[in-house]
Amino acid sequence: MPTPVRVTTAVSTVLAAFLEDPEADRYGLDLMRASGHPSGTLYPILLRLQKAGWVQTHWEEIDPAVAGRPARRYYRLTPDGLIQARTELAALQAQLSRALGGQTKAQTA
Template identity: 75%
Template sequence: MTTPVRVTAAVSKVLAAFLADPTADRYGLDLMRATGHPSGTLYPILLRLQDAGWVEAVWEELDPVAAGRPPRRYYRLTPDGLISARTEIAALRQQLDRAYGTAPKPRTA
């Protein structure tokens, strides 16, 4: 059973970072730079997204001595997470458009 996700502004920034390249594996520092969140904000969000089944995480297989750094934990949206993230971000945009009276601008080719 998955845990529901409350999509706050902080969570939406993390989801937007994942949606920038949904197939990319992202690690903590990379996501901190993309979102501007400190580790104390980012990692609890990632844990909630994992508990909800939106994000999966795997440890990098790496020899820390040879690489000169510890292994990274990589995060990626799951297929359900991709759908949920897109849905939630779209809903948030609609709410903001209604709240501020703005309409999406048409795309030009």
């Protein structure tokens, strides 16, 4: 059974990075740059998203000696993860809009 995901601010920035190009395979350093999170924040989020069934992973098939670097582990949203990411970010956007709208009305009164 998939683990439920609590969509925090940190998780939402990772989901937004995936949604920049939902069909692309993304690797850790790429996601760190896109989300602004260090590895100690990013990788636990990716693990939670993977356990929830929102992200799938695979290892790059290269010869590290020839490539001159280790193989990369790639991450991509699953079809369900794509739906969930869009839904959660839309809900967050609506919540922020309501909160900011409420502040604006209160400040003008």
